Structure formats: structure tokens, C-alpha cells
Amino acid sequence: MRWRFWISVTFVVCFLSYSMVAPVFANAGDEDILEMDLDSLMDVQITSAGRKSQVLSDVPAAVYVIHREKLLESGATTIAEALRLVPGLQVARINANRWAISSRGFNGTFSNKLLVQIDGRSVYTPSYSGVYWDLQHVMLEDVDRIEVIRGPGATLWGANAVNGIINVITLPASDTQGGLVSLGTGTHEKFMAGARVGTKLNTDTYARFYAMGNDRDSFVKASDGSDGNDGWKNSQAGFRIDGDNGVRHTWTLQGDIFQVDSEQDVTPPFPPDSGSLVDSVKSHGGNILGRWTLKDSNHDICTVQAYYDFNTRDEFSLEQTHHTFDMDFQHRFQPARGHDVVWGMGYRMVRDDFANTFQVQIIPETQTTHLFSGFAQDEITIIDDLLWLTIGSKIEHNDYTGVEIQPNVRILWRPGERHSFWTSVARAVRTPSRMEASGKIIQGIIPFPVYTQISLNGSPKYDAEKLIALETGYRYAAGKNFSADISLFYNRYTDLGGIVSGENQWSMYFANNMEGNTYGMEVSVTWLPVEWMETEVTYSCLQMDITGDEYSKKTIEETSPSHQAGLRLGIDLTKNLRLNLWARYTGKIKFVDFTNTDLYRHVIDDTFSLDANIRWRINGDIDFTVAGQNLLDGDFMEYGSDGYLTPIEIQRILYAKITWKF
Template identity: 35%
Template sequence: MSYPTEDRRLRPTRIALACLCAALAWPAAAQSQADELADLSIEELATIQVTSVSKKPERLQDAPASVFVITADDIRRAGARSLPEALRLAPNLQVAQRSSYGYAISARGMNGSSNSAPNKLLVMIDGRSVYAPLFSGVFWDMQDLMLEDVERIEVISGPGGTMWGVNAVNGVINISTKAAGATRGGMAVLRGATDGVDAAFRQGGQSGDIDWRVYGKALRRRHSEAEDGARVNDAWRQAQAGFRADWARGEETFSINGNVFRGAPEQPEPGEISVSGTQLRLGEIDTEGANLTARWERALNDGGRLSVQAYLDHARRDVPPTFTESLQIADVQFQHTLPAFGRHSLVWGANLRHSWDDVENSEAIAFLPAREEQTWASLFAQDEIALRSDLSLTLGARIERNDYTGNEFLPTARLSWRLAPRHALWTALSRTVRAPTRLDADAFIPGRPPYLLRGGPRVRSEVARVFEVGYRGQPLAGLSFSSTVFHNEYDHLRTQEIDPTYTYLIFDSLMEGRATGIEMWGSYQVTPMWRLSAGFTALHERLRLKPGSNDAAGPGTAGKDPEHALQLRSHYAFDDPRELDVGLRKVAALENPAVPGYWALDARFGWRVAPGVEVSVVGENLNGGHAEYGAAGMRAEIDRRVGVKLTWSL
């Protein structure tokens, strides 16, 4: 083929019942654990510092946005092995696993649009954006860390375009690793489970005034099985290494970190695909990447702050027999936080990103032109105005330019009212967009005559106008609670149209819709040794075609989102070295493609057998396997998994 040269229902097992009984029946008398739990006390939750809402430190209690913080201790107690598994702890996210390494993750719906994976969620690791410009989504098998080095994950559900730019439509995930000075000494992690093994090490130290650490990890996952027991070709192996260094000189701080990885996941689809009558064999995917991020900050004498961050990112993904992409990104960001003057607190900045994208086309799919360079440039400002001592108004806007649609305007207005020291209300109006990508505009699939699908020159930016009202506070002693009601109005959503001559398909932007929902979560300290937490989301999403569209399947993409989800978690400390965590998740059924709703029961028992040595036993889906995402016959059954983890710290 030549191309133009132009450019199940809940059935608790005996193990699960034993875990639940132990959590409820063990006497809560060991007060020595109270000091350790105090690090995450209900009272201190309100004073946690977050930075993702306004790009400057502020108390979680004061942040006028729907924010959930996953701490390092949360990740440890959950027994998570990967970033997607850790993200399951955020009740304001939808996390659906479709293979041993593949996930569909989003917030507030849109967990997969027409002929595409989720593409409206911005994900950052230490300030480096990891969404793929090819389709505005995330290849989760290419994003990994040593989770023991993660300090926190801030999850914002809702628009973040003013502070973070296009594609921060339904949410922002900001993953921050620990400062090198907090990881001195050595650590080794060994883990074995019924579906695979992994190992990691870390060594940190100090050389002069420079704190540093290095790490390495390797993993191997066995293949999954479908509901009928058939093998799903999704085995996976990967190796990764990296470093971080931090130092300070006077009022200046410096940080640099880098990572390199190589992976080989298998393709879970059937072994062959047919293109224009030709049978093409699916092979093993080959992934590799390397990135380097540097950051400089200076505290100014007048109370302001300057910061500059730059990163280089290389990624290569070979997916035989469809395509191979080699992507390089260079990004630089500047930010100036001004000292407070009068009632105003202003922050402004600029961002410039350039990419070099090279795709090796095949008989199955092509991106035309095969080589493409793109530039994104933006300027933003946000002012927090203290109207009264208990009332503040935040006004902000970003102008961002991209090569497909030109300038995009991303404004927001947020009002925060402190009702009482432990109670706050907030509301917000925002406009944000998802800019077109190469998949929208440059994708071609061969067929007769001569293409089955041609790129979409008329594709526009997908627009979301969002209204939010939220509450965050401590209604009772020992109880924290957060709730947000939201309404999204979408326009120019992507569709797949039949051209007027009925000879090929083309991408367009002829769908609109709305989504209304609620998300809430809370935590209750029952005793100094026992904490309960819960989260719930509900979503009503409807999409409709605009005049001129013939994409009958488009509105059905709303069926990729569950109408509700519930999670309950219990953390119990028997005594200083022993603890038990039990989690229960319920997710409603999906309509398109049909996936039954499911319950999942998880548990972890951890025991610090000696200073610096911890052994934990983790069980997931203890009540039995289930499917979470994808069409029957092609998706993996997420089965029961039991594993043991050994952590040795020096």
C-alpha cells in the first residue's frame, strides 16, 4: 500500500471473611501506634499543602477545587505495584483495567471517546506531562516509578486548563516524588504474586551539599485469561532505572531527575488482523524511553518566588504490524509568584513545548505526513483576591496556541467561602478544551477506494464548559468530608462520519452533550488505631449528534462510563508493627461494550518483623475475577491475585 508523500456477584472467600472479622474484632488497645497514625490525623488533613490547584502551596481546606490526595502511606498500605493501582485509591477517578498492563483512566466520565482511548485527563510526573500528543492519552505501561519514592499524588477532578493548559479537561493527576534528602540509605523490594514478580532497589546519599538517589526496578507479568478461559496475549516485562539530585544555595534550590526504561508487552487482541484482504500477524510490542527534568527556584526578598523548569522526553513505541512511533519533546516553563499586595495574590507564567514526531507507517495504518513537528505556546495569569477575611475570589486565564486550531482561551473563576474554621464552600465556572491530535487530523487507514478512513481536516477543539459547587470540612470530631456537584456542557466532540459519496470515513466534530454528577468522600477516625474511609461517585451522561452528522455509534460512547461507583476502606493497626487494610469496591455496569457491574474485595496484612524489614501479604479480587473494560472475547478477566512483598530498608 502506498501513501501520498505529503506531508460477579459478591462471594467472599474464607480469607476475605477472616480479614474483615480480624479488622472488626481485634481489641484497639495498643496506644503506641497512635503517634504514627497522627501523621494522617483528621485534623491535619485540612492543613495538607497542595500545589496543583493554583501552582503554589495552599492548604487543602482552602483549595477551591475537587482535590483528593493520595499519600505515600496510602500507597504502601494498599499494596499497589503500579501507578494505575495506586490511582484506584482516588474516589474521583474511574480506573478500569483491560489487560495485564492496559488501563482506561479518567475523571467525570469520558473514559474513552469515539474510536479512541481516554483523552481528556492531564497526567504529570514531577512536572513532566506524560500524555501522548499522538492521541492526547496516556500509555500507562510506559509510565512507571519506584512507588516507594512517591511522596504524594494530587488528583483534581474537573477542569485545570487555566493553570495547566489544553487537555486538562476532566481532571489533572500530579505525581510528585520525594526529595532526594528524604531517601538516604538503601532499600530493596522483592515481590512475588500469582500473576508475576518484580524487584526494585534504591540507594540514596549526600555528597557535599547535594542529596542524591539512584534506583532500578524490573517486572514480569504473566498473561491473562478471558472469561471462557482462553489465553489473552498480554504478558509483560519491563526494566527501568533512574536518579534524582537536589541541592540548595542560599535562596536558590535546584533539582534534576531522569529515567530510562525498556518494555515488551504483548498485544492482547486476536493473533491476526485483516487489512484489504491481507492477513497481518500481531507481534510483541516494544517500548523504550528516556527523560530528563531540571528545575530551579529562587525565593525573592520581597516574598515572591521565581521558578524555571525544563525537560527532554524521548519515547518509542513499536506496535507490529500497525505502526512505530518515535517521539521527542522539549519543554520549558517559567513561573513568577508575586508577593501579596493589598488584597491580591498574583501568579503568572509561560510555557513553550516543541515535539518531533516520526511514525513508520504500515499496511494497517498511516499518519500523513509521517514526520511532523508541533509547537505549543501559552501564557497564563491567576489572581486570588481576598474580598473579606472569609471570602476569596480567584480569576485566571490562559491563552494557548497549537498548530491545529490556533489560539485557545481557557478562563476560570472560583469563589471560596470559609463558613467556619473547619467548614468551607466553593464554586467555580471554567472553560477548557482538548486540542486535536495527529490521530484526529492525520490518521489514514487503507481500504477501497483508496482509504477506509481519511484524516479529519475539519476537526475542531473539543470544548467543555464546567460549573461546580463543593463543600469541604469536618462536620464532627474525627470526621472529614468532601462533596462536589458538577455539570459539564460539551461541544465539538469528535465523530466518525461517512463522506457524502459513501466511499470512506472521516473524523469530524459533530457531537455535543452534557454530564451531571456528584462525587463525595470522607474519612472517620473510629479509634486511635482504626480509620474508615469511603468514596462515592454518580454520573448522568448524555451525548447527541449535531445536524449533519451520520455517526450513529457516537452517542453510545457514553456507555463506557459507569453510572456510579463506591469504595470502602478500613485501616487497622493491631500494634506498632502489625496492620491490616481491607478495601471493597463496587462499580456499575458499562453499556458499550457491555461489561457487567462488579464487586472487588482487597486486603493487605503488613508486619514489620524487625527495624527496617517489613513483610506484607496482599490479596486482590478475593471474591473472584471479573471484567472491567472492553469487548467480550478481547478483554482480560481480572482474576484473583495473592502476593507477598518484602521491603528491606537500611
């Protein structure tokens, strides 16, 4: 594996050497490679950390923002791929249509400690409190930014915002006027297309309508290199309408419908001679969201939001349908000098319907749950322009564990214009899912001498998982050419989910029999050595010490890498031609192969990856991109096979894409 590292280093050095003579071909004074300098980037407004508009340098939390240009220059074709940019996130591709994504550990297909939102709409599934990433599609050309908060955000966003928050924020309709068409194809991306039209409905109302679709080829099985049977097709359409009724009132109405068809190679937990099968997974659904804001001043703002989300997913192990209705109210005001208060209330109703199978059952098959919440947070100015204290808490009532309280205390110190220090203490919980409370999974069958089922069962006694998190961080911006962001964290978990034996050795139950500590560091450094080149270096380390049953301990500790690093280069070759290079290192992980009767533990050694793309902007209206992913190795495993999926090797990907704005 070491030779791959040296090849990647040599490759990068060659391009760096070339970049030193690039001004011969490029007129660097014609156009800066960044739309904003680093001072402006540190002053960008974000909303996810405090449920209000804040300057990035004033946020007392570990925040990383993937801006629009960075997203397009990454070469990513999905939101999941783009999240590799974020230090501290563990992002691994399981197969062509599945991902394992988490923040600060606990990674897996069913990661359940990360809150993910798209324009303020939660996209987690109540069946296991995680995210089906194959269903999360956004037209990337319409994304304004992706805000990622590493660490707990439960005080403002509630249960399940335990280790982080991801909020995908799209552009307002007024910024997407006119038409756009994009088409692409490649070795894995057989077909990708998108179209959008934006129009002005009247003096103060703008709208956009879009449609998109993708057809992705399958990868190969790790065992023999044959077809992985994991192809993936999706189609989606939607709209967004934004209006301003005078200066004080703004409103948004938006919605989407989608259909996703994919395949997976499954080995059911039945007698060994049953073999594997190709499962067709079919999903469809839609959502509609409305938001109204009343603004009396920059610090007196009321917002009411409501959305309805419907989705259904049919696969070999389980068919599930969810209806979610969510209402949220919040108010920001300043009751006295030096106080900036945000408070609000929320209600969520989830109705689910399961069609049980032999392998997976959830009882009762249909159930409606309710969640009531309220929160308040006050940012207090202790010393003007120097020291701030933020205190707040959220109180929730859910149908599984009753009342949960999730407070936090944060301090921000800015001794100079370019320096920011922050620290925080917070409590967060993850409430049980339907599977943990009342599910049953057949893990295997022993046919002789007596027919016996090995099962993993839910328990009504399953409690909320709890976290006390300590964090501290530092940000520095040196003029227009250099910025650095570092964060340190220590997490103490109690009542973590594990497995205990039941009345006999063949029955196991979900239980809160685990606890542990995690700690680590995340670093991001951006440097513009010359005006026609941008560099970014990221690094994160993670150490986990979990105690409890040995199987759960290994599953938790070994599925997230201890070290990750990335190097991203953007080189302006000419006025309209840009080369983007992205090298990544991921540390060793292990996983259990459930498709093997001996539950063999696979080891995935350190991996080195290199992506590259060239963007050619033609006349300002046409953007042509040629991209390559995983250029160093054509067949390798990034992650294992949570559940009973066949282990898959990821392949080298090449594609070309053209986008026309008119």
C-alpha cells in the same frame, strides 16, 4: 452478581467485628495508625491546583490526594492501580498491560481529556493526546503523594487538562537517604524488584539513584479461557539530585531511562480467515528535567523548568517516536494587599516520526509542532479569613487551531475553621491530535466483489473540543476523627469528536459533530472510630447525555459506569501489624467488540471487588506485605477491547513483597 455483593458485605462485617476486640492483641497507645491526624491531612500542602503551595482546605476545586502511606497500604503495584482510590475517576484494567482511565466520563484506551504529569513532566502522547499507562513507572517507595484534580485545570496547565489533572510527585532526595531494596513475587506478579540508594554529595546537595523491574504474567481470553498473550515486562533506572544554594536558591535535576516489552492478541481488520496474531510491543525512552527556584519570600517565588523527553513505541499497527522539549517559567508575587498573583509563560516543541503500516498511516510521517502559552491568575481576598475570589486565564497558540483562551472564576468561602465552600466556572479545550488531523485507520476490508477498504480518516478541519464547566463543593473536618468532601459538577461540551461519512459509505472522517452534557457528584468520607482503625468511604455518580451520530453517542455514554463506590478499612492489629481491606463497586458498562465482524456490543454487569493485604513492619527497617487482589472473582472482565485487541478476563492476584531499608 448479587451474591458477590452479600459475600463482600459479610466479609467486611466479620473483620469489623474482629476489629472490636483487636485492642486485646494490640497496644493502641504505642503508635497511631496514621502519620497525621485528619486536621493535619486537611492542612496538607498541595501544588497542582494553583501552581503554588496551598492548604488543601483552601483549594476551590475538587481535589483528592493519595498520600504516601495510603498508596503503600492500598496494595497497588502501579500508579494506575492506585488511582482506583480516587472518587470520580473511572479506572478499568483492559488486560495485563493496558488500562482505561478517565475523569468524569469519556473512558477508554484512548482517553484524551486527562492531563497526567510526573514531577511536572507531561506524559501524554501527541499521537492521540492520551497516556500509555504501561510506560508510566515510578518506584512507589519514592512517591510522596499523588495529587488529583477532578474538573478543568486548563487556566494554569493548558489544553487537554479538560476533565482532570493527575500529578505524581516524588520525594526530594534529602528524604530518601540510605539504601532500600524490595523484592516480590506472586501468581501474576512473577517478579518485581527495586533498589535505591540515597547519598549526601556535599553540605547542601542530596542525590538518589534507583533501578526497578517487573515481569507480569498474562491473563486469559474471555472467549475460551486460553492464554491471553498479554504479558508485560519493564525495566527502569533513574536519579534525582536536589540542591540548596543558600536560603534563596533551590534546584533539581532528575532523569529516567526505561524499556518495556509486552504482548497483545490482535485481530486485524482484514478478511475473516486472516485470524488473530500475537503482537510484540516494544517501547523504550528516557527523559531529563531541570528546575531552578528563586525565593525572596513565601510569596515572591520565581521558577524555571525545562525537560526533554524521548520515547519510541513499536507495535503491529504503528511505530512511533516522539521528541518533546518543554520550557516553563512562572512567578508568584503579591502586587498589593489582598492579591496573590501567579503568572507565567511556556513553550513546547514536539517532533514526531511515524513508520506507517497498512492499517494505520499518519501523513506526513515526520512533523514538528510548536505550542506557545501564557497565563495569569490572581487570588483576591474579599474579606479576610472568610471570602476569596480567584480569576485567571491561559492563552495558547497551537499549530492546529491557532489561539485558544481558557479562563476561570473561583470563589472560596470559609465561614468557620472546619468548613469550606467553593464554586467555580471554567472553560477548557482539547486540541486535535496527529491522528485526528491527518491520520488514516483501516477499519476493515471487503474482498468481493470489488476489493474495498473501510477507513476512518483525519481531517484538517477538525477543531478543538470545548468545555464550559460549573462546579461546587464542600469540605468539613471535625477534629481528628472525621472529614468529608463532596463536589457537584455540570459540564457542557461542544464540538466533541465524532464520525461522519465521507464521499462514499466506506470512508469516514473525524469531525466535531457531537455535543452534550454531563453532571454528577463525588463524595469522600474518612472516619477514625477508634485510634487503631481508619475507614474511608467513597462514592461517585455520573450521568451523560450526548447527541450526535449514534455510534459515537453509545461509545461515549456506555463506556463509563454511572455509579462507583468504595470502602477502605485499615486496622492496626498489633503495634507493627496492619490489615488493609478495600472493597469496590463498579456499575454496568458496555463496549463494542471490534474483533467480532458483527461489532457485537458486550455488556459488563455490576462488579464487586475485594482487595486485602497485611503489612508487617519488622524492627522499623523491614516491611513485609502479603496481598490479594480481586478476591471475590477469579475470572472477569473489567473493560472491553478498544481497537482490535482480544477481550481479556482479569484473574485473581496473590503476591508477597519484602522491603528493606538500611
